[in-house]
Amino acid sequence: MDTSSPSPPPCAINVLVVIFSLREDTLRVLLSANGNDWQLPGQPLAEAELLEACALRAFQQQVDSPEVYLEQLYTYGAINAPGRQAVSVVYFALLPADSRIETAGGLHWFRIDELPPLRDNHAEIVAYALRRLRYKLEYSAVGFELLPEEFTLTELQHTYEVILGEKLDKRNFRRRILEAGIIEETNRRRMRGEGRPARLYRYRPDAVAEVKARRLFP
Amino acid sequence: MDTSSPSPPPCAINVLVVIFSLREDTLRVLLSANGNDWQLPGQPLAEAELLEACALRAFQQQVDSPEVYLEQLYTYGAINAPGRQAVSVVYFALLPADSRIETAGGLHWFRIDELPPLRDNHAEIVAYALRRLRYKLEYSAVGFELLPEEFTLTELQHTYEVILGEKLDKRNFRRRILEAGIIEETNRRRMRGEGRPARLYRYRPDAVAEVKARRLFP
DNA sequence: AGAATAGTGTCTCTCAGACATTATTTG
DNA sequence: CAAATAATGTCTGAGAGACACTATTCT
Structure with a gap:
């Protein structure tokens, strides 16, 4: 079998990015205006370009941020492409909560429970990305990508609560996350002006962050 | 932003399939000969074709089987494609163990621990597919796709042991899988000529097969 | 009767989940 | 000292894992 077809049909390879961030105490997605509806940021794949490089390009075209967590999500056979x-x-990107970023014009952070009409199958894509984010939160350390480098335990817990959409117990949360050895104390504290200052913690990227899922069968 | 570029560059979209099956008590992958080395079965995407349809086409070109479990694995930016x-x-496919299938010429079932030299990045792809299969086995009911419709508990346990590469305790295995309510008894038994005949079970596709992973954090 | 395979129950220990009070800081 | 937020420990119940013997069929 020869996988390099001699004269390939007309073709379009696009890379889309679902950009999540915590803004105003809610989980939000960055969308760009497109006539009467909205769409995910995206870019056509350039010649000989790596997929992740293209995703980064699509991201940086909208957001002025040098670093970002990017992960490939899924590939959709494009609809509306008869004869080619x-x-x-699709990639998804996680942006730290406090990042004061410049966003290009025609962009808006939408709450994930208040999405506008979206073009093509982008609503389906966002829904799937959200499912994957929630799921991934349960077995990996991906949640830290939505936080600044240093954070308090209360902020961390709050992040989890917002994404999972449920309240968590403060003592159990702290016990488990500290036992997991995945974060470390700093000597700094955060003063908010009111109440006792909270100790700041830092994620330990060297920690083994994936946990074995509980097996359905032994 | 306009995602439909006016004159797209020359392009190739290929769909590859990693076909797993249990043969002779080991997990194996189906590869096709390609000159001096081997490759994954694949097909170029046809015009306006769905990705999964193309994966099915690539599968059925090699294996005469009407039904198969197919799941999208990952998309690789193709290497060796300068200027386009x-x-x-990539999809992965699971084929029941006892299926007496016709395979086209130039094909061979390789043990996953004895792979031949593979073209391009296909070795990396197989390694990743195997990781995903093992991982998925832990939280979903994907293992049943490798078994015939009716099977004994010993066969089921054996399947898990082969894929996971470890021995499992017989009593714990049976207790947990029966409590999970994911399989049901049939009235039939399998006579192997020697020893006590084993009861045959059947997978219940209506059962909720995904189990929540244990959270890393509460 | 013997060989071969199928089938079955208990105990222990770890860990998830529920729950309320004390400690530190500012104004 | 009052208000606000941070920090901390115990008990209970469920489930994972270790472990050995009895039951059924065939020759």
């Missing part, structure tokens, strides 16, 4: 090949490779 | 766009969308 077409796919959308 | 190219991607490989």
